[in-house]
Amino acid sequence: MSEHNNILSHYQLVSQNVLNKELSKLTPLKYNKFFWWRNYTNPNKPLGKHSSLVEKIHNGDYDISHYYWMAQQTIVEAKKKINTDRDTRTIQKEKTMVDREKHRRLMADFEKDDNERLENMYKIFSSTFRLTKDELYNLMLNFDGTLEDFYYHMRSLATQNKNRIFK
Helix, strand or coil, X not given: CXXXXXXXXXXXXXXXXXXXXXXXXXXXCCCCCCCCCCCEECCCCCCCCCCCHHHHHHHCCCCCCHHHHHHHHHHHHHHHHCCCCCCCHHHHHHHHHHHHHHHHXXXXXXXXXXXXXXXXXXXXXHHHHCCCHHHHHHHHHCCCCCHHHHHHHHHHHHHHCCCCCCC
């Protein structure tokens, strides 16, 4: 067998160093039979609606969802269970069945959570800088930097253009 016979080869993985760094920020969970696929929770709860945009950015309210990092870890663990030189694709599927289901559920959680974070970010940026969602999207698409850098860039644009008010 070779790597092309690995049923997990199509999964894209981040480096182990990045994964370890991100997982270290999370709090381990005790086993829960209703959410058995989740191993961690995010210790940073999103700030309330009365917090400023920059406070929310610093708190990590718009960072990539923690479910993504758990899904990445699940694939790493699944890859450790198989031997591509010895295991057939059927055996690989059997050995990783639970891991693949766990990954599927975590990715569903990730997509839901990440979409919610993105919508919240669009709403607060749009209301803070009085932009439409399309205007904001185009500005973000053409910006190269972090979200915090983008905030300060938008803030400087708002002070130059008095028609747009910012908080």
